[in-house]
Amino acid sequence: xxxxxxxxxFLEAQFCVQSSxxxxxxxxxxxxxxxxxxxxxxxxxxxxxxxxxxxLIHPNLTTLRFNGSVKIEIDVKNNTNWVVLHSKNLKIFxxxxxxxxxxxxxxxxxxxxxxxxxxxxxxxxxxxxxSGEKYFLYLEFGAPLSDGFYGFYKSTYKTKxxxxxxxxxxxxxxxxxxxxLPCFDEPIFKANYTVRIRRxxxxxxxxxxxxxxxxxxxxxxxxxxxxxxxxxxxYLLAFIVCDxxxxxxxxxxxxxxxxxxxxxxxxxxxxxxxxxxxxxxxxEQYFNILYPLPKLDxxxxxxxxxxxxxxxxxxxxxxxxxxYDPDISSASDKLWVTMVIGHELxxxxxxxxxxxxxxxxxxxxxxxxRYMEFVSLEAVYPELxxxxxxxxxxxxxxxxxxxxxxxxxSSLAENPAQIEExxxxxxxxxxxxxxxxxxxxxxxxxxxxxxxxxxxxFKYSNARNEDLWxxxxxxxxxxxxxxxxxxxxxxxxxxxxxxxxxxHIDLKKMMYTWTLQKGIPLITVKRQGRKLYIGQERFLKIVxxxxxxxxxxxxxxxxxxxxxxxxxxxxxEMKHILTTKSDVLTLDEEVDWVKLNSDMNGYYIVxxxxxxxxxxxxxxxxxxxxxxxxxxxxxxHNAFQLVTAGRLSLNRALDxxxxxxxxxxxxxxxxxxxxxxxxxxxxxxxxxxxxxxxLKTYILQYxxxxxxxxxxxDDGMVxxxxxxxxxxxxxxxxxxxxxxxxxxxxxxxxxxxxGAISLPTDVSETVYMxxxxxxxGWAYLLEKYGxxxxxxxxxKFLSALASSxxxxxxxxxxxxxxxxxLDDALEPLILAPPLTL
Ligand code: BES
Ligand code: ZN
Numbered sequence: 136x137x138x139x140x141x142x143x144x145f146l147e148a149q150f151c152v153q154s155s156x157x158x159x160x161x162x163x164x165x166x167x168x169x170x171x172x173x174x175x176x177x178x179x180x181x182x183x184x185x186x187x188x189x190x191l192i193h194p195n196l197t198t199l200r201f202n203g204s205v206k207i208e209i210d211v212k213n214n215t216n217w218v219v220l221h222s223k224n225l226k227i228f229x230x231x232x233x234x235x236x237x238x239x240x241x242x243x244x245x246x247x248x249x250x251x252x253x254x255x256x257x258x259x260x261x262x263x264x265x266s267g268e269k270y271f272l273y274l275e276f277g278a279p280l281s282d283g284f285y286g287f288y289k290s291t292y293k294t295k296x297x298x299x300x301x302x303x304x305x306x307x308x309x310x311x312x313x314x315x316l317p318c319f320d321e322p323i324f325k326a327n328y329t330v331r332i333r334r335x336x337x338x339x340x341x342x343x344x345x346x347x348x349x350x351x352x353x354x355x356x357x358x359x360x361x362x363x364x365x366x367x368x369x370y371l372l373a374f375i376v377c378d379x380x381x382x383x384x385x386x387x388x389x390x391x392x393x394x395x396x397x398x399x400x401x402x403x404x405x406x407x408x409x410x411x412x413x414x415x416x417x418x419e420q421y422f423n424i425l426y427p428l429p430k431l432d433x434x435x436x437x438x439x440x441x442x443x444x445x446x447x448x449x450x451x452x453x454x455x456x457x458x459y460d461p462d463i464s465s466a467s468d469k470l471w472v473t474m475v476i477g478h479e480l481x482x483x484x485x486x487x488x489x490x491x492x493x494x495x496x497x498x499x500x501x502x503x504x505r506y507m508e509f510v511s512l513e514a515v516y517p518e519l520x521x522x523x524x525x526x527x528x529x530x531x532x533x534x535x536x537x538x539x540x541x542x543x544x545s546s547l548a549e550n551p552a553q554i555e556e557x558x559x560x561x562x563x564x565x566x567x568x569x570x571x572x573x574x575x576x577x578x579x580x581x582x583x584x585x586x587x588x589x590x591x592x593f594k595y596s597n598a599r600n601e602d603l604w605x606x607x608x609x610x611x612x613x614x615x616x617x618x619x620x621x622x623x624x625x626x627x628x629x630x631x632x633x634x635x636x637x638x639h640i641d642l643k644k645m646m647y648t649w650t651l652q653k654g655i656p657l658i659t660v661k662r663q664g665r666k667l668y669i670g671q672e673r674f675l676k677i678v679x680x681x682x683x684x685x686x687x688x689x690x691x692x693x694x695x696x697x698x699x700x701x702x703x704x705x706x707x708e709m710k711h712i713l714t715t716k717s718d719v720l721t722l723d724e725e726v727d728w729v730k731l732n733s734d735m736n737g738y739y740i741v742x743x744x745x746x747x748x749x750x751x752x753x754x755x756x757x758x759x760x761x762x763x764x765x766x767x768x769x770x771x772h773n774a775f776q777l778v779t780a781g782r783l784s785l786n787r788a789l790d791x792x793x794x795x796x797x798x799x800x801x802x803x804x805x806x807x808x809x810x811x812x813x814x815x816x817x818x819x820x821x822x823x824x825x826x827x828x829x830l831k832t833y834i835l836q837y838x839x840x841x842x843x844x845x846x847x848x849d850d851g852m853v854x855x856x857x858x859x860x861x862x863x864x865x866x867x868x869x870x871x872x873x874x875x876x877x878x879x880x881x882x883x884x885x886x887x888x889x890g891a892i893s894l895p896t897d898v899s900e901t902v903y904m905x906x907x908x909x910x911x912g913w914a915y916l917l918e919k920y921g922x923x924x925x926x927x928x929x930x931k932f933l934s935a936l937a938s939s940x941x942x943x944x945x946x947x948x949x950x951x952x953x954x955x956x957l958d959d960a961l962e963p964l965i966l967a968p969p970l971t972l
Pocket of ligand 1: 308309440441442443444445474475478479482501504558
C-alpha cells in the first residue's frame with residue numbers, strides 16, 4: 136500500500152508541475168507516517184477550491200470532546216490525485232472522495248497524510264480528479280474541545296449559586312478554523328456553509344445563519360439545522376452551544392438583532408441591543424448596501440481572548456465589550472461598548488462582504504473597522520463626542536511608527552505566527568489615521584462614494600491594497616475631468632491624475648507612500664517674510680540627527696503629503712501637496728503665526744523654527760481659542776514628541792503648555808497632563824523625595840482649578856464625565872488632600888452600607904483605589920471581587936487591588952491564586968494511574 140502511494144505520488148508530481156503553485160522537490164517534506172508529503176508550501180495549492188461545506192458537529196459538554204463530519208464540494212482547476220487542505224490537532228477518522236453523483240471514487244479507505252508544521256493534511260485519490268469536474272470530499276473527525284481561546288473551545292462560568300456551567304464556542308480568525316474542521320483555511324477560498332449542530336435539550340445552538348429546523352434524533356439529542364450561508368471566508372464561520380438568555384429587536388429594514396449573555400447577566404444586554412439596531416441601520420445607509428443576512432447576533436462569551444470578533448451574523452464579544460449595567464458602568468464603559476459594536480458591525484461590510492486577498496492586507500479590514508467606529512458614532516451618537524478620541528488613535532500609531540522597528544501597513548506575513556502579528560497598532564490605528572487623512576483630502580462625499588464603489592466592485596470576493604485606490608475615484612471622460620473634481624481622466628495623458636487644489640495628483644502613488652513604506656514624516660517649517668521653507672524627513676525617536684546611522688535611516692524615504700495650514704490672517708484652511716523633499720510656499724501676506732496640519736487631519740509631525748514655536752506659544756498664552764482644541768492638542772503632542780526625539784528642549788515644551796491653567800477642553804488638558812504624569816513617574820522611580828514632592832506641587836498647580844471644580848457625581852455630558860474620571864484619579868494618585876478625603880469618605884459609606892449604596896460610576900474606580908490603600912479596605916474589595924456578577928465592576932476592583940502600594944500583600948495574593956490554579960491543573964495528573972512504559 137505504501138509503495139503504491141509513493142509511486143502514485145511521483146506520478147502526481149507531474150500533474151502538480153502544470154500548476155503554477157508547485158515547486159515541491161520530492162522527498163523534502165515528510166508526513167507524520169514517514170511518507171513524502173506532496174506539498175511544500177505554507178499556502179495551499181490553488182488547483183482545488185472549495186465551493187460548499189456541509190458541516191455536522193456535535194460538542195459533548197460532559198466529555199468535553201467534539202465529533203464532526205464535513206462534506207466539501209470542490210472545484211478542480213488542474214488534474215491531480217491529491218487534495219491538500221488545513222487541519223490542526225484533529226483526529227481524522229475517515230476520508231473519502233465522491234463524484235458529482237456522490238458515488239465513491241474508490242472502494243478503499245483513503246489514506247490521509249499529515250504535515251503538522253504546516254497544519255496541513257493531504258488525501259490521496261487513486262483516481263485522478265479531473266479539471267472542470269465537480270467532486271465531494273467527505274471527512275469524519277474529532278478532538279477535545281480546545282482548552283485555550285482559539286478553534287472550538289470550552290468556556291465556563293459560575294452562577295450566583297456557585298454552580299459551574301460549560302459552553303462551547305468558536306474563534307477562528309486568523310488561522311484556527313482548521314482546529315474545528317478540516318478546511319481550506321485561507322481568506323481567498325470563499326464558500327457557502329450549511330451547518331448542523333447536535334446538542335442536549337437544555338442548550339441552544341447558534342451559528343452564522345438563522346435556524347431552519349430542529350430534529351429530535353433520539354438519545355435525548357436534538358439536531359439544529361441552519362440556513363445556507365452567503366459566500367464567505369472560513370475565518371468567519373462560527374458556532375456556539377450554550378444555555379444563554381437573550382433580548383431581540385428588529386431594524387427598520389427587517390433584520391432581526393439578538394443579544395445573548397449568561398442568564399444572570401441578561402439585564403445588562405439592553406443597551407447593546409439599542410446600539411446594534413441604530414448602528415446597523417446607519418451602516419446600511421452609509422454604504423448604501425443592505426446587510427445581506429436575515430439576522431445578526433451579538434453574544435457575550437465569559438472566556439474570550441480578543442475584545443470581540445466579527446463572525447458573519449454571529450459576532451462574539453468579551454463580556455466587558457458588550458454588557459452595560461446603567462447602575463455600575465461608567466461613561467467610558469458605555470463609550471467602549473458602543474465603539475466595539477460600531478467596529479464589529481463595520482466588519483460586516485469591510486472584511487465579511489469584501490475580504491482582503493491575503494493577511495498582508497489585513498489593514499483593509501481592521502483599519503477600516505477602526506475608522507468606521509468614529510464615523511458611525513459621530514453620526515449616530517454625537518453626544519458621546521467620539522471625535523475627542525480620534526487624535527489618541529493617531530498618537531498611539533505615531534508612538535510605534537516613529538521607531539525603526541515599525542513596519543509598512545501592507546507587509547509580508549506567511550505563517551500563522553506572522554499573520555497573528557499583523558493585528559497590531561499599525562494595521563488598526565495607522566490604517567484608520569491615513570484613511571482619515573484621505574477622507575479630508577477627498578471630502579466626506581468623495582470618500583463615501585469611493586468606498587461604496589469599492590464595496591460594490593468586490594462584494595462576496597477579495598481585494599488588495601491597490602484595488603482600493605483604483606476604486607476610490609471613478610473614471611471619466613476628458614470633458615468631465617476638466618469640469619468635475621472627483622474623477623480620473625480615461626485618456627492616457629492624464630490617466631490616474633486627480634485634481635486637488637488645482638494640481639494633478641496620482642492618488643495611487645500617493646497612497647502607496649503611506650501603505651508600502653513604514654514610518655511617519657516630520658515636516659520642518661522655516662518662515663522668512665511671506666515665504667515658508669518646507670522640508671520633509673523621516674521622524675525617528677531614539678536615533679538623534681548626530682547619530683552615524685541617521686542618514687542611512689533616512690535614505691529613500693519620501694511621502695506625498697497633503698499639507699494644510701492656517702495663519703493669523705486666514706480663518707480657513709490652505710492646501711498644498713508636498714511630493715518632494717523640500718518646497719517653498721508663498722503666503723498672500725505677512726502673518727504673525729502659521730499652524731500646519733489643521734486639526735491634525737494629516738499623519739505627520741510638524742517642527743517649526745525658533746520664531747515659529749515662540750509665536751504659537753504666545754498665541755496659546757494670550758488667546759488659545761484662536762486655535763481649535765485639536766490644533767492645541769496636536770501642538771502639545773508634537774512638541775513633546777520632538778522632545779523625546781532630541782529636537783526640542785523640554786523647557787520649550789513646558790513653556791508651550793504653560794497656558795494649560797486656562798484650558799478648559801478635556802482633550803488638550805489630558806494630553807498635557809499625560810506628558811506631565813509620565814515625567815512624574817520617571818522621577819518618582821528615582822526615589823528622591825524632595826524632587827518628587829516639588830514636581831507633584833508643580834503639576835498640581837496647573838490643574839488645581841480644574842480638580843476643585845469637579846463634583847463627585849455622574850452629572851454632565853460624556854466629555855465632562857470623562858474629564859472628571861481622569862482628573863480625580865490623577866488628583867488622588869498625587870495624594871491631593873481634598874481628593875483623598877472625599878474618596879475615603881465615599882469609600883467608608885459604601886462599606887458601611889455593605890455595597891448597597893451605588894457610588895457615582897465615573898469615580899468609583901478612584902474611590903476603590905483610595906479604599907484599597909489600607910488592609911481592611913483591601914480585604915473588603917477582594918471579597919467583593921469574588922462575588923460580583925458584573926465584569927466591568929470586577930475590572931475596577933482588580934485595578935484598585937493592584938494599585939495597593941503594599942507589594943508584599945500583592946505577591947502573597949498572587950502566589951496563593953497561582954497555587955490554587957496549579958492545584959486544579961495538576962489534580963488530574965496526580966489522580967491518574969502512573970504511566971506504564
Ligand atoms: N477581527 C478582530 C478580532 C481579532 C483580533 C482576530 C486579533 C484575530 C486577532 C476584531 O474585529 C477586533 O478588531 N477586535 C478588537 C476589539 C475591537 C473593538 C477593536 C480586539 O479584539 O482587540
Ligand atoms: Zn476588527
